[in-house]
Amino acid sequence: MRHFVIVGVLVAILTPLTYIGLSSAHMMPVEASAQSQIVDQMWNWDMMAVSFLLALIVVPMFYSLIVFRRKKGDTTDAEHVEGNTKLEVTWTIIPLITVLVFAYLGAYTLGETRIADPNAMVIKVRAQQWSWSFEYPDGFTSTDLHLPKDQQVVLKMQSSDVIHSFWVPEFRIKQDVLPGRVTDYRITPDMIGSYKVRCAELCGTSHAYMEANVIVTSQADYKAWVADQVAAAQALAAIPGPNAARGEKIYEQYCRACHSIDGSKGQSPTWRGLYGSTVELNDGSAVVADDAYITESIKQPAAKVVKGFDAMGFNPVNAGVTDAQIADLIAFIQTLK
Amino acid sequence: MKKIFSSTLARGLLWQAVGWLVGALFITGIRALMGLQAIDASKFFFTEPAWVFGGLLGALFFIGGSGIVSDWFKWAKGEETSEHHEDPAGGEKYFNLSLDHKVIGIQYTLLALALFVIGGTFALIFRLELAHSGLQLLTLQWYNTLMSLHGILMIIGILLGVSGVINYLVPMLIGAQDMAFPRLNAFSYWVAVPGAVLLLSSLALGGFDTGWTGYPPLSARAPVGMQMFFLGVFVAGWSSILGALNVIASVIRMRAKGMTAFRMPILVWAAIATSLIALTATQLIGLSFQLVMFQRLLGMGFFDPAKGGNPVLFQHLFWFYSHPAVYVFVLPGLGVISELLPVFVRKPLFGYRWVAMSSLGIALVGFLVWAHHMFTSGMNDYLRVPFMYSTLLVAVPTGVKFFSWVATLWKGKIETPTPMLFVLGGIIVFLLGGLSGPPNATVATDLHLQDTYWIVGHFHDTIFGGYVFPFFAAIYYWFPKATGRRMNETLGKIHFWLMTPSFLVLTLFMMRIGLLGMRRRIADYDPALGFDWYQLIMTIAGFTIALSVLIFFINFFRSMKHGEKADGNIWNSRSPEWQVPSPMPVHNFDQPFEVVGEPYDYGLTDAPYIKFAKSTHK
Known part of the structure; x- marks a missing residue:
């Protein structure tokens, strides 16, 4: 009985200590949205349960490891205890109820994060x-x-x-x-x-x-x-004809992720000095980077692949790039000496 | 040297290479005749269909050429074969075909350890890269490939390690001479070898940058190494399925007289639960990978939205196996914990029946939770709620295990030799894995946690606590049974005390930076996030774990020859395998035994678990 009381007291002490420790450790980034407060509320509930369960297992475990260590020279077995059905039922039913409560809270907070404003x-x-x-x-x-x-x-x-x-x-x-x-x-x-x-x-x-x-x-x-x-x-948009500034916008939207404009090596060839240069291709041939070549490479990226690069899966036309925009892009590329 | 080259392993690998070449040339020839592109410089000479067909044929040639199926062919022709091949003494039997479940169990374990070493080395390389923000020693593509291969090699390694423990122990624990189907058992092991080779070959074929999850459309456009990954998992999956079938058949049909369901050692329950999952779910990962293979090879748009396919469908198929797979990993580990605790506490396992049923409970509920990996995937919104309920439900049988373990420790007489240390470490680490689980289940919080280092920390805790720690415990505990010698205690304790704190630091820091914004699977991170010094400490912790495992390996190989002799019941266990001398005799029990009592009746005098028909063992 004495052992149970000690362990019970230790669990009662360790649980709030753990929770205070966890909640003052700045575990989450700042809250910058209405939804983040709901998520953090659920997180706090989770941490309460975690603190209690951690104490509930760790305390009796370490208590046993210290207090019930085998004494030197003792070669006998411990007292024969096979189990306790009441206990087993208890620690099945109580977690089951807890789990259902948390599932309810999870569904509730999920709903709260999904509340739709008609004027969004x-x-x-x-x-x-x-x-x-x-x-x-x-x-x-x-x-x-x-x-x-x-x-x-x-x-x-x-x-x-x-x-x-x-x-x-x-x-x-x-x-x-x-x-x-x-x-x-x-x-x-x-x-x-x-x-x-x-x-x-x-x-x-x-x-x-x-x-x-x-x-x-x-x-x-x-x-x-x-x-x-x-x-x-x-x-x-009002500027007539192919326009390099418009092209730069399109570049930033669709092309920048892979093509550099400062000559640095990226996932795909750099555009710096591209226009008018002679490009070596994967199949050993060479081609001059003129309007026709650049247009073809934008529309069919796998048609002529530059030596040392792989054809990429991205197709600008499928992503929504129009012929007029390709003309803008070429105008932009021409400025990249 | 000559013995090595004439071994089953060497012959199999040679045949695999031949088969690969034959298959690749065959397809290349057909393509040339049809006027299709026959050579593809961007795909490492052969075209992708040629590589894949070659890989498949290579695996088949391995099986055929190494003689693993020749007994079946002889039976088909009506020829007699010997009932049980005698294995030669010495280490060479581990590289040769054997029908002895003990040899096969050790073969599995050795292959698992080899894959752990390779996968672990990959982790060390990219952990070094992550020690500081910016790219230091890897390119982005290499980082992605090493990270992906680390994942899958560890997973296949764990599956093989699980099979190793189960294969070695289950027949002994149930008092059988061998598994129900010894040839199928050998087949299950050997089919994993070409599978492992296929996985590793992806390194040479451009790697793959999808992680072990291989989600399309990314996996549909990854380099040709992706296909080797798919094929490798597909082939290795056979090992899991057939091995599981064998375990179930053996446990149902070959138990000793008197061994009723609730008198089986608890590890057998775990083996049954894990085998039920492996037998029925592995098909789904094979299927999902096969569909992507076909999408790439034949243009079938299963997961290609442009052709009416659905990429989210893949995730359902994939996780239908890959979530239960986690329980395939941990259930045997939890079984080892339950099996060893009573021995070192000198007290019966608390609530044996509840612990046994909790394994089945976890296995069954585990089938209903897969979509919790997909809360942010864009699947139907309302599905998230039922999957949250089922996921949280897993906590109930898992809780039963924890409470029963603690109750077993309570008022015991606890000893802490190396195996027990790893058992206790396993409980603590698995507890952290378990407790970091519910925040992933309650959907709202998962929207933040999904795909972050929090998740990485969570599953490393789960797998280390549920599998790695118990696996080490099992090796330290049963090593004398296999070799007749015991491993060095001091080195074992150094291993434990180096690994455990480093591992806790590693995973707790993972969780911390994950919450603060560190995404999974990134080669580089923004220095503005302030993670550099966390990452540095994690890298140091990672290398400390590697050092501790190196000490384990030194101990392991040194003890085989120079370990202290231990041929008796050194742990004073009641389990049947310890009632006969070590190393275990070829046919396990020369006399069959009868079960006359409960397996874990420590603390009772005159209450034996088993009785040999004619006691010749003293």
């Missing part, structure tokens, strides 16, 4: 190896995600190639991005700041570097930024 703003997200781009309701595209504070946003996400996953640790929520299907990511940012979205699903070679800025601003700052973007986009 919709932003389209395009993921591709290895970059993100964001299409705003006002008709322009950016490689940064700007979000207004305290406004629910639904990201309608789709991938151009393989599976990616949208994760901003400060928002807590994560959602995979699939090819051929749109998945939703619903978030209400509530802290102004600069964060990163990083791809959380292994998506090939440069997966580690697939990230983009997420900038949460006040509603007024957001509106100002949108107005700037719209004006810039309209000005750019």
Whole structure:
């Protein structure tokens, strides 16, 4: 009996100590969305259960290891105890009830993170190896995600190639991005700041570097930024003929993940000095990088592969690049001496 | 030297190489005749179909050429074969075909250890890379390949290690002379060898960058090494399925007289539970990988959205095996813990029937939880709730085990030689694995945790606690049974006391940085996250674990020849295998025994577990 009392007291002491230790260890990043508070609430409940269960097993185990150690020279067996059905039933039923309670809490908090605001703003997200781009309701595209504070946003996400996953640790929520299907990511940012979205699903070679800025601003700052973007986009669109500045935008959206413009070696050939140069191909032949070659390489990436590189799966045309945009891209490439 | 080259292993490998070449040339020839591209410089000379067909034919040639199936062919022709081949004394039998379950068990264990060494070395290489942000010694593609191969080699290694423990022990524990189907048993082991070769060959064929999960569409466009990975797992899967069939048949049909279901040693229950899973679920991983193979080879768009396929379907098929597979790994380990605790506590296993049933409970519930790996995958939203319920339910039978273990320790007379240390370490580490589980199950929190280092820490704790620690305990404990000598205690304790704290540091730090934003499977991380010094300490911890395992290997090989002689019941166990001298005689028990009592009646006098028909063993 004495042993049970000691162990009981130790469990009662260790449980809150563990919980206080865990909750003051800054285990989570800052909470930057309404949803993150719900997730952290569930996390705290989980930690309470973890603290108690840890104490419940560890205390009697170490107590036994210390107190019930074999004495030197003792070669006899311990007292013969086969089991106790009442105890077994107890430690089956109580965990069963606990589990059901936690499953209920899990379902409840999941529901809370999914509450939809009918006035939520919709932003389209395009993921591709290895970059993100964001299409705003006002008709322009950016490689940064700007979000207004305290406004629910639904990201309608789709991938151009393989599976990616949208994760901003400060928002807590994560959602995979699939090819051929749109998945939703619903978030209400509530802290102004600069964060990163990083791809959380292994998506090939440069997966580690697939990230983009997420900038949460006040509603007024957001509106100002949108107005700037719209004006810039309209000005750019109004320029007739192939245009290098437009091409650069397209480059940032679709091409930058693999092609460098400063001559550094990437997953795919650099564009610096490309235009007009003679390119050696995988099959041993050579070709001059003129409009026709570049257009063909954009439309059919596997047709002529540069020596030392593999044909990639990404096809810009499937991702939505138009003929006019290809002309813009070529204009941009011409500027890269 | 000559003996090595004429061994089954060497002949098999040679035939595998021949078969590979024949298969590849065959397809290349057909393609040339049909006017298709016959040579592909970007795919390491041969085209992809030629590599795959060659790989498959190589595996078949290994089986055919090494003589593993020749008895079956003789039977088909109506010829007689000898009932049981006598194995020569000495180490060479481990490289040759043997029908003795003990030899096969050790063969499995040695192959498992070899794969652990290779997979562990890969982990050390990329852990070194991760010690500092930025890329130091690997390219991105090499990082991805080594990380992926680490995963799958450890998994196949564990499956083989599980088979090793089960094969070696189960017939002894149930009082049988051998498994029910000795030739099938040998086949199950040998088919894993070409499987392992196929897996490793992916290194030479461009590697693969998908992780061991091999999700399409990424795996549909990875280098040709991907196909070797698929094929290797497919071939090795046969080992699991057929081995499991054999274990179940043996336990059902070959138990000693009087050994009713609830008088079996508890490890046999674990072996049954694990075999039921392996027998019925392994097909699904083979199938899912085969579908991607066909998608790549034949353009069948199972998982290609452009052709109406669904990439999420793959994840369902894959996890339908790969979640229960975790229980294939840990149930035997938990069985070893339950088996050894009473011996070193000198007290019966608390609640034997509950512990036995909890293994079956875990195995059955384990089939209903697979989609908890997919909470963020984009599967139907509402499915997440039932899968959360079923997942949390696993906690109940797992809890029964923990409580029963603690109750077994309670008021015992506890000794802590090396095997017991690993048992206790296993309980603590598995507890951490278990307790880091529920936050992954309650969906809202998993939305944050999924695909982070938290998960990496969680499953390493689960696998080390549920498999690696008990596996080491089993080796230290049964080594004398296999060799007649015992391993060095001091080295064993150094192994334990180096490995356990390092491992705890490693996984707890994994969980910590995972919560703060460290994603899984990344070759590099943003220095702004401030993880550099965590990663450095984790790398040091990882290398300390490697050092401790090196000490284990020195102890292991040194003790085979120079260990202290131990031919009797050195642990004072009640289990049948310790009632006969070590090393175990060729046919296990010269006299059959009858079960006359309970397996774990420590503390009772005059309550034997088994009685030999005619006692000749003193």
